Amino acid sequence: METPVIALLHNPLKTSVHDPLVMPLHKAQDAVAGSDVESMGQAQDRCEPVSEAWLDELALGLSEHGWMSLDVRARLGDNLLAALKQEVQILDRTDAMKKAGIGRGNDLVRDRSVRRDKIAWLQGVTAPQAALFEFFEVIREGLNQRLFLGLKRFETHYATYHSGDFYKQHLDSFRGRASRVVSLVLYLNEDWQSSDGGALQVFNRDNDHEVCGTVLPEAGRMALFMSEEVPHEVLPANRTRYSLACWFRQDEVPLPL
Ligand code: OGA
Numbered sequence: 001m002e003t004p005v006i007a008l009l010h011n012p013l014k015t016s017v018h019d020p021l022v023m024p025l026h027k028a029q030d031a032v033a034g035s036d037v038e039s040m041g042q043a044q045d046r047c048e049p050v051s052e053a054w055l056d057e058l059a060l061g062l063s064e065h066g067w068m069s070l071d072v073r074a075r076l077g078d079n080l081l082a083a084l085k086q087e088v089q090i091l092d093r094t095d096a097m098k099k100a101g102i103g104r105g106n107d108l109v110r111d112r113s114v115r116r117d118k119i120a121w122l123q124g125v126t127a128p129q130a131a132l133f134e135f136f137e138v139i140r141e142g143l144n145q146r147l148f149l150g151l152k153r154f155e156t157h158y159a160t161y162h163s164g165d166f167y168k169q170h171l172d173s174f175r176g177r178a179s180r181v182v183s184l185v186l187y188l189n190e191d192w193q194s195s196d197g198g199a200l201q202v203f204n205r206d207n208d209h210e211v212c213g214t215v216l217p218e219a220g221r222m223a224l225f226m227s228e229e230v231p232h233e234v235l236p237a238n239r240t241r242y243s244l245a246c247w248f249r250q251d252e253v254p255l256p257l
């Protein structure tokens with residue numbers, strides 16, 4: 001039986017930029033559980049379902065503080081996190097990941113003094129990506145119901161920071177443009193230590209010199225913040241750092257990626 005929250009998902013008109021292959025969450029998780037990742041000997045996942053109370057928590061964090069960090073390992077499950085990490089590692093070994101730029105389309109600038117990560121956009125077509133997109137879709141609907149943000153879709157990319165890579169302090173969206181409204185980052189690295197660098201630093205909305213939070217990019221940790229308001233920075237990594245970023249957008253028309 002599907003929970004009411006999950007049932008909200010089955011509207012293909014309101015999914016992501018790429019109209020991912022939408023399948024019920026439990027099916028996607030079965031697909032992941034049956035993949036090579038499980039045959040590597042990992043324990044079967046027992047995922048906590050997304051609850052209304054959990055969505056309330058996200059909405060409260062965003063509305064009161066503009067940002068929050070939380071652990072979603074139990075909700076996504078170890079198998080899904082491992083499968084996503086495997087995907088980004090494979091992409092990283094090929095030429096599929098491109099140097100990230102600043103801006104879009106014709107305005108794209110690749111400035112290595114600002115950011116040095118490599119990215120690859122997700123299409124939502126593999127089983128792990130479909131499961132992840134279902135999760136993001138629940139968050140999109142949940143935030144819309146609680147905060148009336150009018151989030152229409154989301155876009156997601158993997159990112160790899162190799163040793164020495166960073167992303168200087170920035171906002172994810174220009175003020176007033178209301179394109180990217182909520183940012184989400186999910187980390188995929190096991191046993192990340194402070195000495196590995198690569199922390200996300202979150203600054204005060206009203207004072208971009210004041211650090212108000214530091215998030216280590218440990219697998220299953222998720223950061224969520226208001227894209228136009230919260231300055232943030234990725235400190236130089238001392239080992240390879242895998243993550244994925246998702247932006248919930250108010251605009252409907254996909255931009256060139
Ligand atoms: C970004 C970003 C933060 C992180 O991709 O815009 O700020 O911790 N990422 O990876």
Ligand code: MN
Pocket residue numbers: 170171172232
């Ligand atoms: Mn950012």
